[in-house]
Amino acid sequence: MAKILFGIVAVIACFYLADSLRCNRCTVSLFGVCLNPIDMTCSTNTSVCYTSRATFSNVSSFSGFSRQGCTESSVCPANTTITNSSTIGPSFFPLSYAIISQCCSTDKCNPVSITAAAPANAMSLSVALSAAALAAFWGSHM
Template identity: 35%
Template structure:
């Protein structure tokens, strides 16, 4: 009887001590490189890690990347339009720790700053 009780306690502890999913987080990424990366513990409602990319269809090249935690129901691609310019958002989701592809910054600071200024200038010219 004691063995059965210990087995039940052990099984319960496994469910109670389950750690949340951990994802790579990228708040802002440009040209395929994350400018501000970290790790994130997902909430109970966020059961997937994701990598997202938003591309403006007018440029075909320039886009923004993000990564982090997301609910499975939000792991869908979408399109939209802002001031007549269409965009596509592509999300790739996975469900294991640190599986999102948020790359760390390997760009020199001057290159990253130049890219950010270029995006800002382009956005101001378009809108």
């Protein structure tokens, strides 16, 4: 009897694992390098993988921040790219940024990409502080 029960549980587990979407997860990436890459299995109510990247048009040498993971298709439909742009900061030093989200629906379709880091002297202190403020703002709204 125990063998039959174990077999049933094993078959159910195989179906569960076969139906679950697998995505790359990265809660914070800086200079194109994911600081905590994780291979994750999405929950049953999430059906797409996403990669969201915040870039700054004022700072071309800075590759921005990015996040990856699982989300619902109502938030970001599969095979789409969503762009939200805005400007923050005082009028004498505006900082234009864009958040670009790409979504897909196959296993690990959101690859962790590592780009070349920006040179240390390419970012001024004010740009670094503005970028940190945006990252804090973005992190509290995702």
